[in-house]
Amino acid sequence: MNAAVTVVFALLGVLAVGSALLVVTTRQVVHAALWLVVALGAVAGCYLLLRAEFVAWVQVLVYVGAVVVLLLFALMLTKAPIGVSEDLDAGLAQRVVAAMVALATGALLVTVLVDGFSGEVIDQGATGGAPAIGASVFRSWVLPFEVLSVLLLAALVGAIVLSRRDVPGAGAADSVAGGR
Amino acid sequence: MSAVLVVLLPALPFLAAVLALSVGRAAPRLVAPTVITGTALAWLAALGLLAGDISSGGANVSVAGPVVPTGGPRLGIDLHLDGLAAVVSFMVTTVALAVQVYSTGYLRHDGHARPGPRYPSYAALVAVFTAAMLLVVVADDLFVLIVGWEVMGACSYFLIGHHWEEEGARAAAVKAFVMTRIGDVGLLFGVFALGVGAGSFGIRDVTAAVLSGRMAASTLTAGGLLLLLGVVGKSAQFPLHSWLPDAMAGPTPVSALIHAATMVAAGVYLVARMDEVFLASSTTLVALALVAAITMLGAALAALAQPDLKRVLAWSTVSQLAYMLAALAAGSYVAAGFHLLTHAAFKALLFLCAGAVAHTVGSTLLADMGGLRRRMPLTASVMAVGLLALAGVPPLSGGFSKEAVLGAVEEAALGHSPLPAWAGWVLLLSALATVAVTAAYTTRAWLLAFEGPEAASRAASHGVPVYPPTDPPASMAGPMLLLAVPAALLGLAGLSGSWLPSWLGRGGPGETGVFAAAVEHTLSFGWVTTVASLLLVAVGAGGTFLAWRSAGRTDPALHLGRARALLTEGFRVDEVYQVTVVAAVQALRAVPAWVDRDVIDVYVQGSARTATALGRVLRVSQLGQVQVYIGMALAGATLVGLAAVVAR
Amino acid sequence: MPLLLPLLVATGLFTAGLYGVLARRNAVLVLMGVELMLNAANLMLVAFGAWLADTLLAGQVLTLFVITVAAAEVGLGLAIVLMVYRQRRSIALDEMTDLHESRTAGLS
Numbered sequence: 039m040n041a042a043v044t045v046v047f048a049l050l051g052v053l054a055v056g057s058a059l060l061v062v063t064t065r066q067v068v069h070a071a072l073w074l075v076v077a078l079g080a081v082a083g084c085y086l087l088l089r090a091e092f093v094a095w096v097q098v099l100v101y102v103g104a105v106v107v108l109l110l111f112a113l114m115l116t117k118a119p120i121g122v123s124e125d126l127d128a129g130l131a132q133r134v135v136a137a138m139v140a141l142a143t144g145a146l147l148v149t150v151l152v153d154g155f156s157g158e159v160i161d162q163g164a165t166g167g168a169p170a171i172g173a174s175v176f177r178s179w180v181l182p183f184e185v186l187s188v189l190l191l192a193a194l195v196g197a198i199v200l201s202r203r204d205v206p207g208a209g210a211a212d213s214v215a216g217g218r
Numbered sequence: 219m220s221a222v223l224v225v226l227l228p229a230l231p232f233l234a235a236v237l238a239l240s241v242g243r244a245a246p247r248l249v250a251p252t253v254i255t256g257t258a259l260a261w262l263a264a265l266g267l268l269a270g271d272i273s274s275g276g277a278n279v280s281v282a283g284p285v286v287p288t289g290g291p292r293l294g295i296d297l298h299l300d301g302l303a304a305v306v307s308f309m310v311t312t313v314a315l316a317v318q319v320y321s322t323g324y325l326r327h328d329g330h331a332r333p334g335p336r337y338p339s340y341a342a343l344v345a346v347f348t349a350a351m352l353l354v355v356v357a358d359d360l361f362v363l364i365v366g367w368e369v370m371g372a373c374s375y376f377l378i379g380h381h382w383e384e385e386g387a388r389a390a391a392v393k394a395f396v397m398t399r400i401g402d403v404g405l406l407f408g409v410f411a412l413g414v415g416a417g418s419f420g421i422r423d424v425t426a427a428v429l430s431g432r433m434a435a436s437t438l439t440a441g442g443l444l445l446l447l448g449v450v451g452k453s454a455q456f457p458l459h460s461w462l463p464d465a466m467a468g469p470t471p472v473s474a475l476i477h478a479a480t481m482v483a484a485g486v487y488l489v490a491r492m493d494e495v496f497l498a499s500s501t502t503l504v505a506l507a508l509v510a511a512i513t514m515l516g517a518a519l520a521a522l523a524q525p526d527l528k529r530v531l532a533w534s535t536v537s538q539l540a541y542m543l544a545a546l547a548a549g550s551y552v553a554a555g556f557h558l559l560t561h562a563a564f565k566a567l568l569f570l571c572a573g574a575v576a577h578t579v580g581s582t583l584l585a586d587m588g589g590l591r592r593r594m595p596l597t598a599s600v601m602a603v604g605l606l607a608l609a610g611v612p613p614l615s616g617g618f619s620k621e622a623v624l625g626a627v628e629e630a631a632l633g634h635s636p637l638p639a640w641a642g643w644v645l646l647l648s649a650l651a652t653v654a655v656t657a658a659y660t661t662r663a664w665l666l667a668f669e670g671p672e673a674a675s676r677a678a679s680h681g682v683p684v685y686p687p688t689d690p691p692a693s694m695a696g697p698m699l700l701l702a703v704p705a706a707l708l709g710l711a712g713l714s715g716s717w718l719p720s721w722l723g724r725g726g727p728g729e730t731g732v733f734a735a736a737v738e739h740t741l742s743f744g745w746v747t748t749v750a751s752l753l754l755v756a757v758g759a760g761g762t763f764l765a766w767r768s769a770g771r772t773d774p775a776l777h778l779g780r781a782r783a784l785l786t787e788g789f790r791v792d793e794v795y796q797v798t799v800v801a802a803v804q805a806l807r808a809v810p811a812w813v814d815r816d817v818i819d820v821y822v823q824g825s826a827r828t829a830t831a832l833g834r835v836l837r838v839s840q841l842g843q844v845q846v847y848i849g850m851a852l853a854g855a856t857l858v859g860l861a862a863v864v865a866r
Numbered sequence: 867m868p869l870l871l872p873l874l875v876a877t878g879l880f881t882a883g884l885y886g887v888l889a890r891r892n893a894v895l896v897l898m899g900v901e902l903m904l905n906a907a908n909l910m911l912v913a914f915g916a917w918l919a920d921t922l923l924a925g926q927v928l929t930l931f932v933i934t935v936a937a938a939e940v941g942l943g944l945a946i947v948l949m950v951y952r953q954r955r956s957i958a959l960d961e962m963t964d965l966h967e968s969r970t971a972g973l974s
Contacts, residue, residue: 843959843962844962845896852888
């Protein structure tokens with residue numbers, strides 16, 4: 039059982055990292071979004087294996103269901119090119135530097151994590167179903183939860199204000215851009 | 219009760235000043251009542267204290283404030299009022315009250331019903347000035363005294379520079395401030411020396427230490443000489459005297475205040491208060507005597523040739539202050555205090571009269587006056603009282619106090635005081651010569667201002683509308699008449715040789731110190747000096763009158779010939795300072811200028827250039843691309859983390 | 867299950883996301899990189915929560931919060947991207963250099 043879980047987790051992890059790499063390297067924008075679905079779904083599977091069932095379903099619902107759809111809409115609205123496109127990436131030099139920075143950061147993380155946590159084992163006893171999460175959120179974490187709801191409301195209002203064209207002020211931004 | 223009055227004495231004018239300043243802009247009408255009420259209340263407090271002093275034969279009120287933790291000599295915020303302080307504070311408040319009332323009339327612009335826009339700050343400064351002087355008078359700690367002393371210096375700066383739009387007034391204000399400040403440095407270090415020597419900054423502690431012989435002779439001499447420097451600066455004695463004549467640029471009531479009751483009186487008062495320190499060291503005493511001898515005669519001679527009425531009075535102040543210091547050098551603080559009182563009365567009167575004249579004539583030059591006796595009968599008669607008192611004609615106050623000073627100096631010359639006899643003789647001869655010159659210049663001022671033909675050119679050259687001079691309004695005439703009474707009668711206090719010594723007494727055991735036997739604590743009038751001085755007054759006045767007649771009723775100073783220009787410019791002391799001190803300082807200032815420009819600025823500008831150059835290099839990396847910035851930030855963070863991992 | 871396994875998976879996701887943020891020109895793709903990095907953090911939170919057997923379930927609750935914040939962030943980010951697109955007809959990041967001081971004159 040335990041070994042099987044570990045193997046499945048490793049496979050899901052490889053899937054997640056592999057599709058994440060495809061997300062950031064593919065030359066077709068829509069493919070990038072679809073690979074993102076795969077990566078996020080694999081992460082949701084990881085959550086399941088870590089006994090975080092509720093988080094896994096929220097991941098699927100919010101990320102895969104909402105965020106990716108939003109991203110696809112954005113791609114559509116910005117008239118993203120369909121098919122292979124060469125100008126999705128920056129120049130070669132920037133890509134090399136970016137890869138070096140990313141690898142260095144990753145190496146540092148790996149060093150620290152291996153140094154700190156090698157040999158530690160996750161006990162599979164802990165569970166995280168919806169009842170436990172609900173009790174915890176509304177008992178111990180209720181204040182941050184409420185603050186977060188205000189934040190979401192603010193983000194909602196902000197997004198509406200930003201995307202509407204008939205709001206006073208949006209025109210001013212247009213005129214500034216026009217004066218460039 | 220008395221203790222409360224002592225605290226209220228400096229506090230009331232100060233509160234009045236604060237109040238006047240705070241309401242000054244919103245309600246200018248309230249300023250004059252406020253400051254006059256404050257000063258009048260202080261006057262009442264001083265009156266109460268004076269009554270206690272006279273009835274008990276010497277006041278002795280102490281107020282112990284908090285002790286400042288210095289880690290060294292004791293420094294307490296203490297006040298103490300003895301007989302001298304009671305009398306002087308009454309004198310100060312009287313003159314200040316007269317000046318405040320007089321100012322409401324003097325600062326009234328022609329054709330305006332109310333005083334001008336500068337009146338609120340002016341009145342508040344005069345009140346602060348009064349409060350500072352009263353603080354000096356009642357201070358029982360040298361640092362409390364210095365606080366009042368310095369506040370007076372600052373107030374004198376502002377008040378002399380009242381007409382700040384005039385170049386002369388600004389220069390005079392700066393000059394007064396800087397020259398008194400030179401003396402103040404001496405005072406400060408003198409206070410340090412005496413305080414450390416005595417183990418306390420309390421004035422009575424210091425004098426007690428001197429009397430008991432606990433203080434080292436060298437400390438005593440050094441401290442006394444440094445204190446003398448402060449006195450010389452504040453009381454405008456040679457060689458720091460030249461600010462006082464220039465201070466005439468201020469409004470005339472301010473001159474009255476500075477010359478009569480405050481500021482210059484503070485120096486004399488300090489010597490009188492601490493005369494044990496001076497009497498205990500013959501070096502200090504001789505220095506004091508020589509300063510007084512030089513100043514009294516030189517200033518009187520300078521007064522003889524001044525073309526300006528106020529400058530005549532200014533030089534006479536310098537000369538009369540030297541009289542007081544002469545009495546102190548001779549060891550008689552009673553005579554000095556007596557002359558301080560009478561001088562305050564008649565000099566305040568003279569300045570208020572001069573202000574009345576200047577107010578109506580529109581100029582302070584003697585050449586613009588003449589024949590005013592018929593135009594301004596009231597002013598003329600009051601002025602006559604003041605001038606006769608200044609000349610030292612006996613029935614009036616100055617006559618008695620001057621005789622007291624001469625008597626004390628004569629005692630010193632005969633070897634009856636700690637002052638060496640030769641210095642006593644120098645002082646006596648100088649004082650007798652000054653008597654004659656004083657009579658001469660007062661006569662000259664009277665003749666030129668009030669007798670003779672009216673000036674034909676009056677006011678025409680000054681752009682002031684020509685109208686006949688008249689006596690001043692009641693707000694100005696009242697204080698003048700009020701001050702004329704003490705100026706005339708105060709001398710009678712010296713009729714009995716024991717009154718003043720008891721009123722000015724310390725009222726404590728300090729009287730029985732080791733110097734009690736040596737120092738004359740009674741007033742003494744010598745018949746020889748009295749007769750001699752009366753003769754000299756007659757000679758000086760008569761000679762001037764004859765010179766005036768023979769010069770065709772014009773300036774008798776014309777007979778002085780070439781010496782006149784020298785005297786007019788006060789023996790050109792200022793020019794000597796210009797050549798020596800000022801030129802030397804200006805030559806020296808090139809050094810710090812060079813250091814600043816060629817040494818320090820090189821580093822400053824070098825760092826600026828380096829930073830600019832580095833900025834140019836760094837600007838290359840600023841592409842404006844957000845991703846580059848993020849990459850740099852993360853690369854930097856990674857490097858920091860790497861360093862942490864490696865360093866572990 | 868060894869703790870290191872989810873941590874390494876998260877590190878891989880983070881590295882990939884970081885590369886995406888740094889190397890992509892298209893603003894929407896950069897946002898995708900940001901999402902990957904957020905997911906890496908979430909995975910670590912959950913993994914550490916499971917490892918510590920936290921009774922408050924702090925790891926999972928915080929993950930939920932992060933997902934919420936991420937949703938808000940994506941909403942706002944995409945709104946901004948749309949606005950930029952409306953004004954410039956392009957969402958290429960290397961063309962947005964208005965923060966850069968003008969080389970020719972003081973004013974841009």
